[in-house]
Amino acid sequence: MDSGYAIDSFLRQVDRFSQVVFVDRDRIHRLFGEEVVETLEKLETFANRKQICNDCGGLCCRDVGCELYAPQFTTCPVHQIRPIVCRFHFCHRFDVLDKPAVIELRDIFLGCYMALDNWGHDNLRALDIPPLAGIIPEFAHLVAPWMEKVRAGQADAKTVAGRIYTEAGRILAPDASTRPATGITIAPRWEPKAGAEMG
Ligand code: SF4
Numbered sequence: 770m771d772s773g774y775a776i777d778s779f780l781r782q783v784d785r786f787s788q789v790v791f792v793d794r795d796r797i798h799r800l801f802g803e804e805v806v807e808t809l810e811k812l813e814t815f816a817n818r819k820q821i822c823n824d825c826g827g828l829c830c831r832d833v834g835c836e837l838y839a840p841q842f843t844t845c846p847v848h849q850i851r852p853i854v855c856r857f858h859f860c861h862r863f864d865v866l867d868k869p870a871v872i873e874l875r876d877i878f879l880g881c882y883m884a885l886d887n888w889g890h891d892n893l894r895a896l897d898i899p900p901l902a903g904i905i906p907e908f909a910h911l912v913a914p915w916m917e918k919v920r921a922g923q924a925d926a927k928t929v930a931g932r933i934y935t936e937a938g939r940i941l942a943p944d945a946s947t948r949p950a951t952g953i954t955i956a957p958r959w960e961p962k963a964g965a966e967m968g
Pocket residue numbers: 821822825826827828829830858859860861862958
């Protein structure tokens with residue numbers, strides 16, 4: 770994988786996007802290029818086949834303090850549009866498949882993140898999430914009571930996951946992907962389980 774190309778591609782284009790808190794496959798492709806997408810998909814396919822993240826239940830999501838983590842969920846409620854760091858993080862369980870690729874993805878992420886030292890664009894700050902509240906406090910505030918109910922077994926996890934996905938989709942939607950770049954040249958999971966009805 771050409772890490773330099775992926776980092777350069779990201780930094781050249783990231784300010785064209787109205788936000789990169791939530792990103793879909795197409796945006797990842799536009800930001801990082803084909804090689805990164807192929808590598809991510811290879812690792813994700815491996816994870817799905819071996820049920821790696823399903824069996825784990827999202828320990829990394831819990832450990833990072835993500836507002837969208839609940840043991841009642843069996844997948845991330847925003848899996849299809851989850852943040853960049855969530856897509857680039859593969860724990861030691863993936864080393865048996867392709868440890869060099871895991872390390873390269875980590876390096877690409879860090880290469881992009883380190884640009885924050887020189888350039889405080891919001892879209893670079895968005896690499897430092899989750900938790901989400903620092904970048905999208907209104908969204909975090911909105912979903913907090915829903916998540917409390919899910920964690921307490923007082924709301925249907927599938928219903929809540931659907932609502933969260935819808936709200937996250939509203940943030941993703943107005944992407945100004947055609948905005949001209951500023952030419953910056955700076956020298957980088959799981960099905961809801963059944964639960965009680967949502968109140
Ligand atoms: S990447 Fe996260 S959710 Fe997946 S197995 Fe590792 S710790 Fe668990």
